[in-house]
Amino acid sequence: MLDQTVYLCRRVLRNIRQSPVLCSAAIGTVAVALTILTFFALIVVNVQLLASHWSEDIQVVAYLDNAPQPTRLKEWRKLIEDMPEVARVTYVDSEEAMRRFSTRLGPDSDLLEGFDAEILPASLEISFKAEHRSRKAAEAVVARLKQNPDFSEFSYGQDWLERFESFLDMLRIGGGVLGVFLLFAALFIVGNTIKLTLYARRDELEIMSLVGATSLFIKTPFLLEGALHGAMGALIALGGSFALFQIFLQRGLASLLLVSGGGQVVFLAWHQQLLLIATGIILGLIGSILSLRKFVRI
Amino acid sequence: MIQLYNVCKSYQKDSSSALHNLNLKIPKGDFVYITGPSGAGKSTLLKLLYCAEKPNRGQILVNGQNITRMGSRHIPYLRRRTGIVFQDFKLLENRTLFENVAFPLEIQGKKRYEISNKVYQTLKHVGLHGKLHKYPLQLSGGEQQRVAIARALVIDPLILLADEPTGNLDIDVTLDIFDLFKGANARGTTVLLATHNREMIRRFPRRVIALDQGKLVEDFTP
Numbered sequence: 158m159l160d161q162t163v164y165l166c167r168r169v170l171r172n173i174r175q176s177p178v179l180c181s182a183a184i185g186t187v188a189v190a191l192t193i194l195t196f197f198a199l200i201v202v203n204v205q206l207l208a209s210h211w212s213e214d215i216q217v218v219a220y221l222d223n224a225p226q227p228t229r230l231k232e233w234r235k236l237i238e239d240m241p242e243v244a245r246v247t248y249v250d251s252e253e254a255m256r257r258f259s260t261r262l263g264p265d266s267d268l269l270e271g272f273d274a275e276i277l278p279a280s281l282e283i284s285f286k287a288e289h290r291s292r293k294a295a296e297a298v299v300a301r302l303k304q305n306p307d308f309s310e311f312s313y314g315q316d317w318l319e320r321f322e323s324f325l326d327m328l329r330i331g332g333g334v335l336g337v338f339l340l341f342a343a344l345f346i347v348g349n350t351i352k353l354t355l356y357a358r359r360d361e362l363e364i365m366s367l368v369g370a371t372s373l374f375i376k377t378p379f380l381l382e383g384a385l386h387g388a389m390g391a392l393i394a395l396g397g398s399f400a401l402f403q404i405f406l407q408r409g410l411a412s413l414l415l416v417s418g419g420g421q422v423v424f425l426a427w428h429q430q431l432l433l434i435a436t437g438i439i440l441g442l443i444g445s446i447l448s449l450r451k452f453v454r455i
Numbered sequence: 456m457i458q459l460y461n462v463c464k465s466y467q468k469d470s471s472s473a474l475h476n477l478n479l480k481i482p483k484g485d486f487v488y489i490t491g492p493s494g495a496g497k498s499t500l501l502k503l504l505y506c507a508e509k510p511n512r513g514q515i516l517v518n519g520q521n522i523t524r525m526g527s528r529h530i531p532y533l534r535r536r537t538g539i540v541f542q543d544f545k546l547l548e549n550r551t552l553f554e555n556v557a558f559p560l561e562i563q564g565k566k567r568y569e570i571s572n573k574v575y576q577t578l579k580h581v582g583l584h585g586k587l588h589k590y591p592l593q594l595s596g597g598e599q600q601r602v603a604i605a606r607a608l609v610i611d612p613l614i615l616l617a618d619e620p621t622g623n624l625d626i627d628v629t630l631d632i633f634d635l636f637k638g639a640n641a642r643g644t645t646v647l648l649a650t651h652n653r654e655m656i657r658r659f660p661r662r663v664i665a666l667d668q669g670k671l672v673e674d675f676t677p
Contacts, residue, residue: 160564160566160567161564164561175549360545360547360548361547363545364545364546364547364558365558365562366531366534367505367507367534367539367545368534368535368539368558368559368562368606368610369531369532369533369534369535369559369562369563369610370531370562371528371531372527372528372531374531374562
């Protein structure tokens with residue numbers, strides 16, 4: 158068993174040593190395909206991060222005709238807080254609303270001098286749980302609150318929410334389609350490159366078969382070699398995408414995140430890096446299997 | 456040893472048969488020439504015997520085993536008992552003589568010291584033990600064919616199949632090569648040698664199976 162394993166490893170290394178150009182081509186193909194894929198994945202992940210940061214701002218503001226009695230207010234708060242979508246309810250009375258308005262006006266706040274705080278209605282600010290930060294949840298809550306005639310008006314940025322959700326959907330679908338397309342393109346290119354390496358060794362495959370090698374014996378080194386090409390390509394892709402990340406994403410997206418008050422631009426987490434290497438290995442293996450089916454017939 | 460019953464083989468539907476209703480019996484240890492003009496079916500017969508092709512009809516028994524019904528998983532094990540020699544040698548150009556001859560033994564999972572010993576003995580037998588680390592392209596055609604024969608003999612085959620092994624070689628080299636086949640036969644290997652070299656048949660008279668357009672036209676032992 159040990160002898161066979163050593164022999165297999167020797168054959169894999171010999172194959173790589175004997176066809177350095179084709180091996181480099183296979184590794185390079187995997188590297189380029191996975192670098193492009195990873196770079197797009199990084200864009201999607203970071204834009205989604207930005208989007209999720211924005212979605213924290215989704216809230217419903219229910220305006221009240223008159224300032225409620227404390228007992229009434231307590232009832233409403235309990236009623237709203239009991240709704241499954243709701244995380245928090247904040248009561249903003251007229252004075253607080255005026256104070257915020259004044260703060261927002263900044264140096265022009267003296268424009269408000271002489272105005273009574275009562276001109277601004279009291280309101281309830283309703284924030285959502287993370288999993289319910291969507292237009293649908295906001296509409297559901299508003300529909301329930303509308304049954305109460307004490308709430309005169311609702312504001313939850315309907316148009317903005319609609320556009321924001323469409324953008325998120327487009328990003329998810331576009332990212333998914335692009336990812337699948339790039340993976341298939343990579344598989345096709347890797348498969349063909351490996352086919353070339355096998356074509357260069359077709360004599361060896363034929364002779365092996367003629368002197369009594371089993372299908373498994375013939376295929377195993379090529380499968381291992383494919384997996385090794387995939388792993389090496391993925392490692393190069395990891396380095397390449399990190400370089401692209403540093404050059405383009407760090408500067409481009411970071412400034413956008415900074416403006417919007419969002420977090421930092423992130424690179425792949427360690428488990429995503431492992432997934433990338435696994436993807437490379439699987440690409441190499443599938444490419445080898447598809448090509449071997451054509452070349453190894455006993 | 457080898458028995459063929461009503462074997463038919465055609466490569467394409469509606470085309471003329473490469474082999475037509477062939478019946479043969481070749482006893483163990485026999486030396487048989489398979490002769491005939493180009494397209495007579497000599498190579499096809501050999502291909503059927505090492506399972507590179509399947510007959511369209513009929514049965515082939517090798518050592519009592521019906522190889523027409525053999526699953527593809529078992530074919531490698533049949534080939535491990537069969538030495539095959541081709542006109543174009545089919546050597547691996549990027550491997551040394553030693554590595555080429557060691558190849559079938561490595562495939563069979565033999566121990567390294569066993570392989571070294573056996574390969575050296577076999578190359579010595581064909582007179583190439585002084586060129587162990589040369590590559591095929593550094594050798595003459597005759598030497599390359601001797602390496603191919605060494606690769607076929609290193610497994611101590613029960614059957615040795617040779618398809619025009621001296622087709623491209625001059626007469627002196629051909630005589631050397633024939634000596635190797637005779638030697639293998641003397642040690643008990645059944646030899647089937649496809650050739651249209653009448654001179655060889657005249658010099659080393661053995662059983663002759665003559666084919667023409669896929670049919671057996673002559674089977675005689677001098």
